[in-house]
Structures are given as C-alpha cells and as structure tokens.
Amino acid sequence: MSGLFSRPLRLILTASAILAATTAQAQTFSGSAGMRQQSTPDQPKAQLRIYGSNDVMSNWSGSGRNIISTDLCAASSTGRFRLHIQSAGGGRMTSIGSPDRMAYTVRFRDGAGLEQSRRVNGDALVTFEGSSPDAGDCSRGANALIEIDLAEADMLSRAAGRYFDQLVITVDPI
Secondary structure (H helix, E strand, O other), X not given: OOOOOOEEEEEEEEEOOOOEEEOOOEEEEEEEOOOOOOOOOOOOEEEEEEEOOOEEEEEEOOOOOEEEEEEEEEEEOOOEEEEEEEEOOOOXXXXXXXXXXXXXXXXXXXXXXXXXXXXXXXXXXXXXXXXXXXXXXXXXXXXXXXXXXXXXXXXXXXXXXXXXXXXXXXXXXX
C-alpha cells in the first residue's frame, strides 16, 4: 500500500572544483573559469563551500512536501557565477530495492536573495546563474541555500522505501 509508510531519503552533496581545501566545519573548493587549470592572478575565480553535513537525510511521514536543504557559500571574484548541479541518479531520486524513481525540484537562493527553481525529471544537469554582491570569496560564511523539494503527490505515488541521489555541485565565475 503506497503512501502509508515512512520514506527515508538520503541526499549526498559533493562540492567539486580545482584547488580543493577542507576545514573541520565545511568543504571549500575554489576554481577558475575555462579548463579548470591553475589560475593566475588576473583570471576570475569562484569559490564554493557546503556547510554542515554533506550526507543529508530526511524522513517523510506520509503528508506534505519533503524539503531537504543545506546552506552554502557561492562566490566569485567577478560578483557573478554559474552553479552546476549534476545528479548521479540521472535527475531522479532512486529507490533502493525497487525500480521506482522520483522527480524533484531544486531551488537555489543566491547571495543577492534571488530564488530560482528547476523541476528535475530526468535532467542530470541543472544550472543556475547567481551573484554574490557582498563577497568575492567565502570568508564571510554562508550566503546561499539549496533545497531539494519532493512533492507530496510524487511521494504518495511511489512505493514506500528508501530513495537517494548524489549531487555534485560546481561553480564557475562569469
């Protein structure tokens, strides 16, 4: 009977770019535009930091939307950047133990407060453009938010079970 059982959800977030550095509280990655080669002082630079755990889990009890969110910092020396979110599951939450797959919506709010969303249903790559007007790097902390929103109707139409996806997030200056 679908819709009556808890659906644990697991989302693994991975930040990726050249020149990686890790701290105890967050993962920080910096990169440059183009071929992701070692940057020179005159090349634009971007930085991405995911705060909290990169392995995010959520339990849904059978009613309402299920929203998984994490704070991050996305910044660029130009003030503008392009954020790429690559889904390992081909743009769908994948069930463990059944063939069910579930579409979801990715919402991104940048450092200027602009919120954008994209319905992910088989799209393995989602791209957002954003700005970081107050910071050229991530030294000031979180300035952005990513949310994964699973609609109640989508969850009720799937078999109860465990669903997961892994997202690789990259940032480039523009």
